[in-house]
Amino acid sequence: ERFYSVPMSLEVAGQLHGVSAKVVRRLVELGLIAKHPQSSDAKILIRASEAIRMDIDKLRERAKNQRYV
Secondary structure, eight states: OTTTTOEEEHHHHHHHHTSOHHHHHHHHHTTSSOBOTTOOSSOOEEEHHHHHHOOHHHHHHHHHHHHHO
């Protein structure tokens, strides 16, 4: 929880998990990852604590299931 208020860009979060920023952006748009309060229309940010804990494979699976329901 030390990094709860720390904003992280989608690019950095993607690099952390070995995926592109586009994948992380899609997960944010689907509501599977919450936006950081400092996000703007031009720059989407997520909480660093969430980026560190997230399991990208599980989130991708949830995204697939969400799209087909």
